[in-house]
């Protein structure tokens with residue numbers, strides 16, 4: 569069977585792409601191995617009509633909506649290989665099944681690499697987060713931490729000060745703030761702690777204290793961590809799309825990569841703020857671009873045969 573489009577990744581980006589393709593009567597297959605990066609958290613915020621929804625519930629409702637469209641099929645499998653053969657894409661799953669598609673939408677997301685601090689994973693997604701626009705409101709007015717030992721430190725401290733007046737920036741043993749930056753932060757009441765962090769203390773992921781290698785502790789009730797990003801998927805792949813400076817898949821505003829027929833949307837582009845609603849919007853745009861390309865191909869073919 570040859571489908572119009574194979575969507576790889578079933579987070580909000582891929583799900584919304586599949587919805588728009590299904591509504592456009594495009595034969596679509598969506599592959600998802602259900603390992604989204606927000607699996608660590610229990611509430612998603614900032615998506616109008618869905619504010620506070622559990623990430624799994626968002627996905628359940630989306631899949632239910634897709635089931636109304638007979639041209640959309642969901643395969644709960646990981647894709648591990650994509651090749652282009654004579655204008656068709658061959659998509660092979662981990663189970664060895666091979667599917668053929670006229671277009672590909674990559675919506676595979678990214679993974680964060682958290683700083684190497686013991687116990688950090690126990691707190692990430694519960695009281696430590698990476699995006700203040702997602703979780704700042706829930707942590708408002710608490711004694712908060714910004715934990716950043718990289719170039720994002722100054723920017724993050726300024727940003728998070730929007731949600732609390734009791735903020736300390738922890739650089740975890742690094743000297744990442746210039747003298748001018750330190751003075752500016754202090755003038756706004758933001759304290760700076762450059763000690764090396766030993767561990768986090770708290771119950772069931774809710775931060776109480778940060779402990780340092782010298783044995784001292786500081787009380788904090790939550791905060792934001794600067795994380796690195798990496799692609800969630802790596803395919804054996806003959807496609808030669810390029811990456812942007814952040815390591816995301818580069819696209820134009822129609823979500824087209826520089827490999828004809830391949831589109832990318834959502835976190836996998838690593839191009840700015842990472843949010844459910846933005847990922848879903850990009851998925852919608854990618855689906856419209858796929859649809860437009862298929863229509864053009866059909867009409868050009870008919871012109872040639874006339």
Ligand SMILES: Cc1cc2nc3c(=O)[nH]c(=O)nc-3n(C[C@H](O)[C@H](O)[C@H](O)COP(=O)(O)OP(=O)(O)OC[C@H]3O[C@@H](n4cnc5c(N)ncnc54)[C@H](O)[C@@H]3O)c2cc1C
Pocket residue numbers: 576577578579580581582599600601602603604605606608609611612613614615645646647648675676677678692693697698699702703800801802833834835836842843844845847
């Ligand atoms: C702790 C935390 C809290 C967050 N809170 C919020 C919030 O409150 N509000 C908000 O808007 N955003 C929030 N986000 C960000 C949000 O989760 C992402 O922006 C969003 O999930 C991106 O959607 P996506 O579809 O691009 O990727 P994802 O949601 O990551 O989905 C990608 C999907 O592709 C699948 N996949 C990957 N590779 C393959 C493959 N080879 N084959 C098959 N399937 C594959 C994955 O398993 C996954 O299911 C949060 C993130 C984190 C980490």
